[in-house]
Amino acid sequence: MNAAEFRELYETNRAAIHSYFVGRTDGGTGARQAAADLTQEVFLRCWQHRDRLTDMPDDGRRAWLFTVARNLSVDSARLAATRAGVQRALTDDPAARPATVSAPASTAVLAAERAAIVGAAIARLPETQRVTLAMAAAGGLTSAEIAAALGVPAGTVRYRLSEARRALAAELGTYDDEKEEER
């Protein structure tokens, strides 16, 4: 595998791998950089073992990438747990809640605050739901793609997504477009 082929593999899978790590961390404000570090590690190992991947089909390559990603996430589980604890401590502190800020804020600041609140709510989801939701929302993957990447049935993915959305809508006090469409 040369650099051009590696770039194609990287561009095809980077969003999926990164969103997987976003879900495996905590989905909070620090998730982006932590996931970026782990994504870099996955593709670095891929580059180092590119000879092994040369004759592999695309599905096999993606499966190999997610196997490495799962192993890495297990290795970093302790770090993630620490980060989640800090995140929970911050969000439980009334003084640190963005919603309590009374000073006038711009639209961008309000959007960032809203995103932080959503991230905190996502961080409280069970990990299986969080990973699935992150891969769908941040990675833009379909249920079938998520199912293939995680090695679970597509029905399970759809159920996890539905449960995650229901929990989020209840916690955030928003309405769920998909539920409205079903009615």
Add this chain to the structure above:
Amino acid sequence: MSLDDDLAAWAATVRLTDADAEVIFRRIVLTGATAPAPAPASASAQVPPAGRTRRARREHTFAAFPATAFPATAFPAAPASATLSSATSAPAGLAPTWWRDYTRDFTARMVTATRPVRVAA
């Protein structure tokens, strides 16, 4: 605000940007370029067999990392800066000639020559 709006706003804050992705890609590929060998198949493959000429040993070393793995088109040239000299346009890494005399024998002699010597009290 709907849940999809909330999720889209959150996803925008955690999604890997194209700029960050490009930085990661370049870091990975350039790290591989400067590493001695990405993944040796076996330990013996790293040691040139004795009795060969210096040229053969040198070619044996560079065969582990062929230049064809990095086509010039894969690395577009950085934009030229008026403040930088032409020296910065040279490719990254050491020139192959830098390693010409860096054989195992030379390394062994260098280690021996720089070893601390016990001095009598």
